[in-house]
Amino acid sequence: MSVPVITLENIWKIYFYIAVFATILFVIKMIMFAIVGGDSEVSADFNTETDVDPSFNFISIQTVIAFFMGFGWMGYAGLHQFELGQLLNFIISFAVGLVFMFGTGYLMFLTKKLEKNVKKDKTTALNQVGKAYTSFEPNSTGQIEVDINGQLSVVNAKNATSDKINAFDAVKVVKVEDDLLYIEKV
Secondary structure, eight states: OOOOOOOTTSTHHHHHHHHHHHHHHHHHHHHHHHHHTSOOSOOSOOOOOSSOOOOOOOSSHHHHHHHHHHHHHHHHHHHHTSOOOHHHHHHHHHHHHHHHHHHHHHHHHHHHHHTOOOOOOGGGGTTOEEEESSOBOTTOEEEEEEEETTEEEEEEEEEOSSSOBOTTOEEEEEEEETTEEEEEEO
16 A cells, blocks of 8 residues: 655645635525524624624634635645745735635625624703603603614613503603613793
């Protein structure tokens, strides 16, 4: 049984196999990324909070696969198309792999940043005029539609008066306490 010998004439096969294997893994990983919703990386931190940390993760499975994909395809092209020497080809392939790695990491960073949940500061609704979304009996709770942080939102509120407020009546936020808006009829 003979062991295949790697010579300078067939070194391109190494680059080619790395490129094909990494490309297949990259496509599978991207499909998983789309199906699972963006967080298919294995993590040792089992954080259960709902806020997404949009930190830049340079080393991840996706970025390492991207490195090998760029490295392999550039190495293959450098030997076959550009007819570069072995050392120069390796250096350029390594640099292209790093570009792929940083590029993929940055794109994943931007994607995770899109998922970030924005906390609404309900105190910005104080003295705002909105409209009742539901009917309110005296001193009862329901929902109103009001501007919070420059965005029209439907939030829980409590009727702070002894008057009945009908749905779609204009209301004013008079107090914010314990994440609950207190309203009165305008």
